[in-house]
Amino acid sequence: MRRFFSHAVLHVKLSFRDKGSLFWGFIYPVLLLTLMAVSFSGLKISQERVPIAVEQGSALAGALRGIDILDIRDYQGDAALTALRDKKIDGIYRADGTLLVRGKGMNETILREIGSQLKKVGAAFAAGHSPDFSKGYIARGDQDAGILPVILSASLGMFALYGYFSGVSIVHTIQANLSPLAVRVSTAPVSRLSFVCAGMATGTIMNVLHTVVLLLYLKWVWHVNYLSDIWRTLLLVLVTGFFGAALGLFVGASNRWPIRAKVPLGVALMLVLSAFSGMMGSGFRLFLDKTFPWINRFNPVNIFSRTIYRLNALGTTKDFSEAVLFFLAAGIVLCFVSLLFMRNRRFRSL
């Protein structure tokens, strides 16, 4: 047991002293999530209100005043035209229903879309249709209308599996045919099982720590709360981290590729699985779900992202138990197979 702690302390020290590990474990995920959040939260984050003028007598005046994004200024006639020319406003909704803008740009596009939508609604009224605004026309299922939660949860799924790198590292430190350091360690009276267990435990815990930091970051900075069902979420993060480390152990032990090949392999694998799960946008994921539905059924990133989303955004525990059992069982199987691969202590070549 003392040796177990000695190995565990080693792994923890290596995790905290390796600047590469710290960067890829803590800083890179925060940077990537920030980039994703900024890119896909779009107007909600950066869009300021659009200044406009509305001519007296415009049929759209009432509706326009009810739109938050519009900032209606009190200009009329020539004063409004002067304000448009001086860039004090971005457009004028005229009494005859036309829209006057200065040129092409984001704000002008917004104004054109708003005008177009209001006209369609007006046309619907004119045709005798009368929408009941007290009724909810969109029924809420388990799909969120926004793309951001899909992308963030898929990214989280990717990072939750980063225990992979600990798993690979463990094998390359103890399996004598994989590295000179492992040759050196193998000449000492070391229990391989103790070393692997200590590495798996610390790798999993470190990964939980990384993921919790990300969840807190999302909650406090981006107000995306994936910690509302905190205990189930932590359990999910824990078993996913264990599965990631077991996957790394398996990839590390099952072949003699150098570590410089296994690490990029892991990065690529995570990215692909995340893309399947929607990190690159929901379109690809929807295509996969229709064409090859079995892929995401067994995609660990998708299992994690779907479950954490349902737990925290939809408040349902649907599939939670299945997900936990899947990660736990698959992780144990991978560990067992990896230890079988690692049973040799004497090799044909080093």
Place this chain on the structure above:
Amino acid sequence: MQNVCEMRQVVKRYKEVTALDHFNFEIHEGEIVGLLGPNGSGKSTAINCLLGLLAFDEGGVEVFGRPVSPDDMDMKQRIGFVPQELSFFAELSVADNIRYFAGLYESDNARRDVMVSEAVEFVGLEKYVKFTAKKLSGGLKRRLNIACGIAHHPEFVMFDEPTVAVDAQSRNFILEGIKEMNRRGSTVLYTTHYLEEAQELCDRIVIMDEGKNMASGTLEELIDLVDPTEAVHIAFSEPGDRVFNMIREIPGVVDIQEENNHTVILLTPPGHRLSALLEELKNHHISYTSLHSELPTLNDVFLKLTGKALRD
């Protein structure tokens, strides 16, 4: 004297390549044995077989009188290994590295801390204990590599080319350290490319090539094996046939060669005939402007046994 390790008729093949070809070898307790050979001669293969990490095809390997086994923890407890490659954790400090490796052998914290202090002192890294290993210079890294391998006071230590790419000062420090370890009771197996190191350090030398034990013995025994001569380089004031004919008559002179501006006289047995030669020169009033003598070296023996062809 008891054998610490023994390899008998060991054959190791890598597909078509035979790395060890019925290799025989033993080390007696308390010895420093040098294992010399050109690149690819099988030195590291032999060491890996001794460590129990490499499977071999034929023969037997024993360490401390028992067949070597990768699961023999008691045997591993008594062995130390300093590999050729730097094998420590680059991100950890000097002290943490030595503490971890010592901890693989010693579970008592107090005793382990003593081992760490002794190892640090032994390799002269006192000023660097808190340095991160990757920030050390090449020579200091080598010393740390050694400290990690010997901190647990092993009875038998294997050094696999520990002085590759280190400066003369560090090399000297390392060699002195190994001698001190030996004085304290450790048996040492030392592989190197640097023949002068083996000449300086080792009680006995084994020369291997193409997986075979070509010769073994003390330096003197090895030199005797290869028909040795002492080369006396003389620049005569008035060289000529009279001088050369006179020299050819002196007992022990086996050959005379003309080189650039001087003459090389080969004497045998080495170390015993120079005074007789000088006496004869004096008696015959033959004057010279310079003279120096070269005794045969391990390098001569090595090249004679392994040939001068370049190796991979």
